[in-house]
Amino acid sequence: MGKTIAIANQKGGVGKTTTSINLAASLAKTQRRIMLIDIDPQGNATMGSGVNKEELTCSTYEVLISEARIAEARIAVDAGYDLVPANGELSGAQVELMDVERRESRLREALRSRRASFRSDTGRRKCRSACRAISEPAYWQQYS
Ligand SMILES: Nc1ncnc2c1ncn2[C@@H]1O[C@H](COP(=O)(O)OP(=O)(O)O)[C@@H](O)[C@H]1O
Ligand SMILES: [Mg+2]
Numbered sequence: 087m088g089k090t091i092a093i094a095n096q097k098g099g100v101g102k103t104t105t106s107i108n109l110a111a112s113l114a115k116t117q118r119r120i121m122l123i124d125i126d127p128q129g130n131a132t133m134g135s136g137v138n139k140e141e142l143t144c145s146t147y148e149v150l151i152s153e154a155r156i157a158e159a160r161i162a163v164d165a166g167y168d169l170v171p172a173n174g175e176l177s178g179a180q181v182e183l184m185d186v187e188r189r190e191s192r193l194r195e196a197l198r199s200r201r202a203s204f205r206s207d208t209g210r211r212k213c214r215s216a217c218r219a220i221s222e223p224a225y226w227q228q229y230s
Contacts, residue, residue, distance in 0.1 A: 090197070103130045107165075110135075114166035121160060123193075124172035132171040135163045139173035147175040150192045151182055155199060 093106045103126070110122040124131040125146055129139035148154035149170065160168040183189040 102126075103134060106131050107134045110167045111165040120167035121156075121170065122167055123156075123170040125176070125193075126172055127174050127176040129171065129173040129176075132169065132173065135165065135167075135169045135171075137161055137163060137169060137171050139171060142171050142173055142175075145175060146170050146172040147179050149196050150176075150179045152192070156196050 091109070093102050093109075095102055106122060106124075110120050114120045122131060122135065123146060124135075132139045132142075144154045144159040146159065149156055149159050156170055159170045161171060163169050183192065186192075
């Protein structure tokens with residue numbers, strides 16, 4: 087059974103991105119199957135994983151608005167984990183999901199279908215505090 091870890095903090099510059107990337111890479115070295123989900127429109131975890139955020143065809147944004155499944159968005163990175171990348175488009179999800187019922191369940195539902203087919207043991211979310219509509223689902227994922 088996979089485990090999910092949410093890395094989130096209201097404050098910027100406290101090491102969320104750094105922790106996410108290093109934890110993902112470290113756990114991947116222990117032969118665990120790891121998926122890092124970038125939920126920050128800044129896309130720093132994406133860039134830090136060696137993926138150019140300006141060249142994404144599918145990202146966390148498409149997953150949250152149900153235009154793609156996690157399996158379609160994930161990218162195997164050199165550090166040995168899978169990344170669901172993000173970029174500035176993700177800012178739009180906050181607005182687009184504002185009136186959507188059960189928006190807090192979007193990521194959970196996406197991950198549920200992922201669990202049936204995906205190879206990761208541990209999901210990891212990197213959350214940006216300022217983006218509440220987006221980061222809150224990650225909290226729900228972790229604690230529900
Ligand atoms: N454990 C640490 N010790 C010292 N500096 C750190 C540590 N973790 C992160 N940093 C530095 O702090 C800054 C902010 O880190 P970052 O991971 O981008 O924070 P956040 O994602 O929370 O905004 C970066 O310059 C990073 O290199
Ligand atoms: Mg960051």
